[in-house]
Amino acid sequence: xxxxxxxxxTNKLPFFKCYKRNMGNIYHLCPWYxxxxxxxxxxxxxxxxxxxxxxxxIVDMLVGGADKEEVLTxxxxxxxxxxxxxxxxxxxxxxxxxxxxxxxxxxNREIEYKAMNLDYDILERNSTQEMIAQADGNTENMGGMxxxxxxxxxxxxxxLSCVGAVSAMSGLFTSVPYDGESAVYAFFAxxxxxxxxxxxxxxxxxxxxxxxxxxxKIRYNCNQTEVRQGRIYWFFFNLxxxxxxxxxxxxxxxxxxxxxxxxxARDDIERVQKQAIRxxxxxxxxxxxxxxxxxxxxxxxxxxxAVYGMITIGDVAKYISAITLLQNQxxxxxxxxxxINSQNIYLESYNELMDVRNEKYEGTIPVEKRLDNEYELEFxxxxxxxxxxxxxxxxxxxxxxxxxxxxxxxxxxxxxxxxFIKLLCRLYDPVEGEILLNGINIRKYDYNEYIRLFSIxxxxxxIFSFSVAENVAAGSEYDRERVIRSLKDAGxxxxxxxMKSGIDSKLLKDQQEDGEEGIEISGGxxxxxxxxxxxxxxxxxxxxxxxxxxxDPIAEQDIYKRFNDMVAEKTAVFISHRxxxxxFCDEIVVFDKGRIVQNGTHDELVADKxxxxxxxxxxxxxxxx
Numbered sequence: 001x002x003x004x005x006x007x008x009x010t011n012k013l014p015f016f017k018c019y020k021r022n023m024g025n026i027y028h029l030c031p032w033y034x035x036x037x038x039x040x041x042x043x044x045x046x047x048x049x050x051x052x053x054x055x056x057x058i059v060d061m062l063v064g065g066a067d068k069e070e071v072l073t074x075x076x077x078x079x080x081x082x083x084x085x086x087x088x089x090x091x092x093x094x095x096x097x098x099x100x101x102x103x104x105x106x107x108n109r110e111i112e113y114k115a116m117n118l119d120y121d122i123l124e125r126n127s128t129q130e131m132i133a134q135a136d137g138n139t140e141n142m143g144g145m146x147x148x149x150x151x152x153x154x155x156x157x158x159x160l161s162c163v164g165a166v167s168a169m170s171g172l173f174t175s176v177p178y179d180g181e182s183a184v185y186a187f188f189a190x191x192x193x194x195x196x197x198x199x200x201x202x203x204x205x206x207x208x209x210x211x212x213x214x215x216x217k218i219r220y221n222c223n224q225t226e227v228r229q230g231r232i233y234w235f236f237f238n239l240x241x242x243x244x245x246x247x248x249x250x251x252x253x254x255x256x257x258x259x260x261x262x263x264x265a266r267d268d269i270e271r272v273q274k275q276a277i278r279x280x281x282x283x284x285x286x287x288x289x290x291x292x293x294x295x296x297x298x299x300x301x302x303x304x305x306a307v308y309g310m311i312t313i314g315d316v317a318k319y320i321s322a323i324t325l326l327q328n329q330x331x332x333x334x335x336x337x338x339x340i341n342s343q344n345i346y347l348e349s350y351n352e353l354m355d356v357r358n359e360k361y362e363g364t365i366p367v368e369k370r371l372d373n374e375y376e377l378e379f380x381x382x383x384x385x386x387x388x389x390x391x392x393x394x395x396x397x398x399x400x401x402x403x404x405x406x407x408x409x410x411x412x413x414x415x416x417x418x419x420f421i422k423l424l425c426r427l428y429d430p431v432e433g434e435i436l437l438n439g440i441n442i443r444k445y446d447y448n449e450y451i452r453l454f455s456i457x458x459x460x461x462x463i464f465s466f467s468v469a470e471n472v473a474a475g476s477e478y479d480r481e482r483v484i485r486s487l488k489d490a491g492x493x494x495x496x497x498x499m500k501s502g503i504d505s506k507l508l509k510d511q512q513e514d515g516e517e518g519i520e521i522s523g524g525x526x527x528x529x530x531x532x533x534x535x536x537x538x539x540x541x542x543x544x545x546x547x548x549x550x551x552d553p554i555a556e557q558d559i560y561k562r563f564n565d566m567v568a569e570k571t572a573v574f575i576s577h578r579x580x581x582x583x584f585c586d587e588i589v590v591f592d593k594g595r596i597v598q599n600g601t602h603d604e605l606v607a608d609k610x611x612x613x614x615x616x617x618x619x620x621x622x623x624x625x
Contacts, residue, residue, distance in 0.1 A: 018344040019152065021351060026149050029106040033099035033149060040092035041153040043085050045160050050085070052168060052321045054078040059314035100146030107145055107350070111135055114353060119360045120427040125387055128356070134349040141223060142343045151343070155336040158329045165326035169319050185308050188301070197301055197323075204294040204327055209334035211287035215280050222276035229265045229272075236262030291327070298323045360429060363444040367437070367453065375438060375453065375540065375571075377401045377424065382433035384423060393419045395594040396433070401571070406564065408582045409575045410616065411591035417575045418459055420591070421545055425454055455539035459546040459575075461530040465518055468496050469503040472532045486536040489566045492528035495521075531563065541571040560584065579617055588613065 027034055054074055061071045115123060115132055122128055139145060187193055236258050239245055249255055302319050305311045311319065377400070384394045394416045401407055409417050422428050423435060426442060435442045442450060463471055469483045470476055483503055487493035499505035499519055506518045507529075521529075534542055544563065560574065564584040574585065582588050582602050590598035590605070590613050598611050605613035 015341055015344065018348065019340070022145070022148055022344070022347050023152065025107075025347075025350070025354075026103060026145050029110070029145070030099050030102045033096075033103060033146070036092050036095050036099060037149055037153050040089060040096060041150075041157040043089040043092070045157045045164070047082065047085055047089075048161070048321070048325060049164050049168065050078060050081055052318055052325075056314035056318035059317065060312050063313055096150075100144075103146045103149075104140070104144055107139055108136070111350070111353065114356070117358075118356065119358045120422075121387060121429075122356065122359065131349065131353050131356070135353040138346040138349040141346045142339065145347065148340070148343050148347065151336055151340050155333060155340065158332040158336060161329040162326055162333065165322045165329065169322035169326065184304065185310075188304055188308065188310065193301070197297065200294055200297055201323070201327055201330075204290050205330045205334065207290045208287050208331040209338070211283045212331070212335040213338050214283045218276050218279050218283070222272050225272040226269055229268045233262055233265035233269065236265070294327060295324060360426070360447075361443045363442075363446055363450075365440065365444050365446060367445055367449040375402075376436075378436040378439075379420075379423075380434050380436060382423065382430045382435060384419060384428065384431050386428075392431075393594050394423070394430075397594075397596055398433075399589060399596060399599075401573075404569075404571055405587060406571075406585040407573045408585040408588045409573060409591060410579065410582065410588060410613065415591035416594040417591050418545055421456070421458075421543055421573070421575060424543075425451065425456065453539055454541050454543060455534040455537040456543040457527075457530045457534045457545060461527070463507060463521075463526045463529055465506065465508045467501075467504050467506055468499070468529065471507060471529055472503075472536050474533060474537070478536075482536060483532075486532040487529075489535050489562070490528045490532035491562060492525060492532060495525060535566060539570075541573070542567050543573045543575070545575045582617075 023034070054077065058071060058074055058078070061074065111132065118128065142148075143150070239249070239258050240255075240262075249258065298320055302311070302316055302323075306313065306316045379397050379399045382394055382397045383392055385392045397416075397420070409420065411417050419428075423430060426447060429443065437445065437450070437453075468487070469478055469480065472478070472483045472486055480503065484493060487496055487503070496503055496505070507521060508518045509520055531544075534544075544560075561584070564572065572585075574582075585602070587599060588602060588605055589596055590611070592612055598605055598608070598613055600608075605611060606617055608614055
């Protein structure tokens, strides 16, 4: 069920379809939550009637002089039944918060899993990022999914309570014989008095439901401001606690500006919250006044009937409780319908995210397992632009790479080099043309098998707050000797060995467990660990996408020499706007404005003095002598 934001804002979502799907989501997240909550709600409905009906019966039995054993039997049923129900309700009440929390946690897990398994090009879109943020935040509003279930069950319970209350008070509208004539008696015995009481009940319920709707609107408007301004406030708050930002904030004395902007957002939230409290109190006074008038009328109506002998003493308490209960429960029914319908809007953001489908064609052909690693990749007339941007990043690119070669891809920033690699790895599919592996379009291969061909260090690689070994192996299970060998080959093992726990040392200062202080490492050290990760994977094709940009040119040249020796039997693609890798490569491709403008060996391209490569080499040659 796909709905637009406009439909959600205008409350045009189909109530029962939303209800069915949301309840299905809750059952999927925690199957035991629904029956446990249903039993808890049912007991809550039964207990007032147990005391109301049996209590009235006991009073009438005592007034009428019934046998003591009969009175004690009814009392025992009331007390014993109440104890059993209370014990069951207490047990369910202890379980409900646990299930409630499980629903929330598992919902977050589903959002995370969905995000992790979306096509990269879909995940990267602003609309997707906004959808994920909404699904995460909106599903916690108004009690979240756990609260949604309790509201729907409370609605069922309120309806049952209304039916029970009507049944319990049915005797109120039947008269009993009375000696003598009286205008008061005649009025209270006539249908007119019943109609007036029921009319007052209807007015009370109508005003109460209107007040509930008004309060809901006040809360919603307040919530929207909290969401908008809250994002601003937490952005600036997080700046104050992010140690990576601390140097710039202190050196450039930015603290006053950051605090001022953050507090302005906080003040806006507080202003709206205070106004919402004032408006809510005014609406609440109207609702409570009408409720008090109705309660007073009920007491007067039942009291007069009791005085004139139309009802028994036991019935007085029963009917007052039943009418008051009916008013409360009917009002609750309308209030819950409004609340559930409002929450459908919030929960729809979760459903919309779950409805997002990957657009990438899922191939099924297995990649041929070759012991000689003889694979050939070909770009054939490939053009590409990013979603929501018509500017072509690659334009009619044709190129053939035989695995086993060493290839350098060079060019200025923005020339299309990284995009070339993203397409090669199927993070995106071409807009025009095709990419082939051994003559077959890569879209037709099983993606998981295809991607195992590659080991990549991207330009914007990431080191995570895991141990060194987990960062290298990209997993919690690993071969320690292989990790150590990869670290040695990347030239970082000696530094790791000197850490407190060796390869088990935790990196970075954020998100560490048990209060452990993670080790902060330099940019160059991070790059070498990223290189070790690429070596650990041991894929037939290794790609370095400018991962050495934080190193000086001489250190970069040393890294490339070392890495070239490590991948001697593999295909290696070196991407850079610097020239360190070029001397080691069998072929060099030069990108400019999304096109391949030159290709050849280092000597061939240097000899072309009118070409881009020659100019780039001359500008940097001093570093590589």
